[in-house]
Amino acid sequence: MTNAPITNTSSAESFQGINPATGESLPGFFEEATTAEVAQACELAAKAFIDYRKKSGAEKAQFLEQIATEIEALGDELLTRAQAESGLPLARLTGERGRTTGQLRLFAEYLREGSWVNARIDTALPDRQPLPRPDLRQMLRPLGPVGVFGASNFPLAFSVAGGDTASALAAGCPVVVKAHPAHPGTSQLVGEAIQRAVTACGLPAGTFALVHGRTTAVGMAIVEHPSIKAVGFTGSLRGGKALFDAAARRPEPIPVYAEMGSTNPVFFLPKILQEKGGALALAYVNSVTLGVGQFCTNPGLAVVQQSSEADTFLQEAGKAVTASQPAAMLTQGIHRAFTEGIGKLSQAEGVQVLAQATAVESFAHGIPTLLTTTADALLGNPHIAEEVFGPSSVVVEAGSREQLLAVARELEGHLTATVYGTEDELLEYADLLEILEQKVGRLLINGFPTGVEVSHAMQHGGPYPATTDSRSTSVGTNAILRFARPVCYQNFPDALLPDELKTANPLRIQRLVDGKWSN
Structure with missing residues (x-):
């Protein structure tokens, strides 16, 4: 009982x-x-x-x-x-x-x-x-x-x-x-x-x-x-x-x-990879593996435009994943689902395992894994972008700015999306931000999404399948x-009204009276 x-x-x-x-x-x-x-x-x-x-x-x-x-x-x-x-x-x-x-x-x-x-x-x-x-x-x-x-x-x-x-x-x-x-x-x-x-x-x-x-x-x-x-x-x-x-x-x-489910895509724009690609690669992997990847805001998808700087970013990210340590996942069932998910994902056409941490003898340790694919492969198989709950992420390489935008347009609903870019670059990619605003509940600039502040302004939700109600x-x-619904009281005597609606406003709360907010 x-x-x-x-x-x-x-x-x-x-x-x-x-x-x-x-x-x-x-x-x-x-x-x-x-x-x-x-x-x-x-x-x-x-x-x-x-x-x-x-x-x-x-x-x-x-x-x-x-x-x-x-x-x-x-x-x-x-x-x-x-x-x-x-x-x-x-x-x-x-x-x-x-x-x-x-x-x-x-x-x-x-x-x-x-x-x-x-x-x-x-x-x-x-x-x-x-x-x-x-x-x-x-x-x-x-x-x-x-x-x-x-x-x-x-x-x-x-x-x-x-x-x-x-x-x-x-x-x-x-x-x-x-x-x-x-x-x-x-x-x-x-x-x-x-x-x-x-x-x-x-x-x-x-x-x-x-x-x-x-x-x-x-x-x-x-x-x-x-x-x-x-x-x-x-x-x-x-x-x-x-x-x-x-x-x-x-x-x-x-x-x-x-x-x-949510894979919380992170878009790394070209100029910022030129300036700090190595540091971003390490920070990205740290976010992916934080808590053995078992956060609902884990960045399970990253998007870059093909370039020598993007190649360096991938190399550094691969090194960081290889050097990371497996750790116990929350349950044997979650570990099993993660292992099966990585196996299925790695066999998808156009997907490759770039790096993986060294496996250990354990009951239910998740092995950090980094995979890569192309924008063409993702656009042809949207399942590649689905969540694999645990310490893994897929880096999507787009051949052009247009392809990067195409990937953003084809995304399903997510809790978050992040864009990393220089100040000028972010203005150049304002159309990317407009697309992502329609896909997520929280849009970040130059910051990974794995911290969720408990506050008045926080939005932790997003379009389906991230949640069942994006509002x-x-x-x-x-x-x-x-867990509340609106009720309208018509022609009620003041004594019968809740304190919040009484004419004298005994609680001194903010109210919309005849179209104007007042206390």
Whole structure:
């Protein structure tokens, strides 16, 4: 059942965490949630919504801050378990914990300020001819219980208390989380911390629930339950599309905000390769191999124009890849998919393996790999540009400026795209930037995309297949908008209106009144 304690004995439906570096089973057994248990969690969330949806911004802010405090109180126990289950270094996990608690507190600040509800007021015009205008007041209200799926590659920041959970709770929506089976112990610890925050803040028990499961049945049971009104997901294209399709088949279809595959193309323009090609090659490989390539913003595709400088860039990048070290990937399944993906990609017509790190005897170590192809080959086989999740990248050599632009036009949707160029060169390639703006959610100049700032202006989403809804973001305060909907109140007495819409504006938030913004 939800948030059940870790047990010391196994059953037919139980499983253990696995150390990805060694393949060894970790202490503790976790029970696969039954359909009835998932239904109970969803039904409790629906009951909790009746009360939680009415909580003020200040009350929800206090709850989010309490979650952050409870997570920090877990101390080294959380980091130690996360390292054992993910193989990630403690320094990385310490930073990720800070990101997790930081985004909870950022949403708390956002709620206290309050203007996110987008309050709009059109006051009554009783004497307007030929017809009077009624008093109209609109604001965003919470959707309802949200199903959240933990991600494999961020056991903290995109998992149980990650951005999807934080933004849904901030919007006023109870959450049912499906823990990722790659880090069940980490998920359990964080889930229990959230439950302590629920109790400390006097919130309904169904405000948050955590369920475990290795099978797709558990996740599908969440998506298909009628109490769930939206879903947040970070993972593969296959997984996200399956959830999206299931949600669309429901008698009441619901939105699925799925962040899926992206190769985040990087375009290196000719002049900047002349000036600093060697340094860029090293920085590019460092970005490709960072975290064993297991970031959703990993630059899995690069584009250059054929030249002697491009040849040097490739040589230096190849040397850097050869000198890099394989490391444990997050799960055996991810390692298997990466290995199979590299094998399939290397056999595609026009694709060659330029460089590869030295293989090591290991359980699930990813071998950094750099491949090359031509623009003609890519344009003839767009599958070459598809994501291979892990420490690899494909460099596409274009024969001309026109071919480089043709590659950009044929790209599918991605989370990011980067253009490296000199100041003058970037102006010369303004048409490239215009093309890429239509392909991605975040466009970078002279910087690799593997750092995603949690802030008000961040956009972490993009056209399909990067996400199922290019208008949404899973990082930053705009993520709250996914779990809210506009409601208009017509001719309401002031006493019945939410504080955000009352004439006196007691919360002092910014509102659009008769077409003009004011506080």
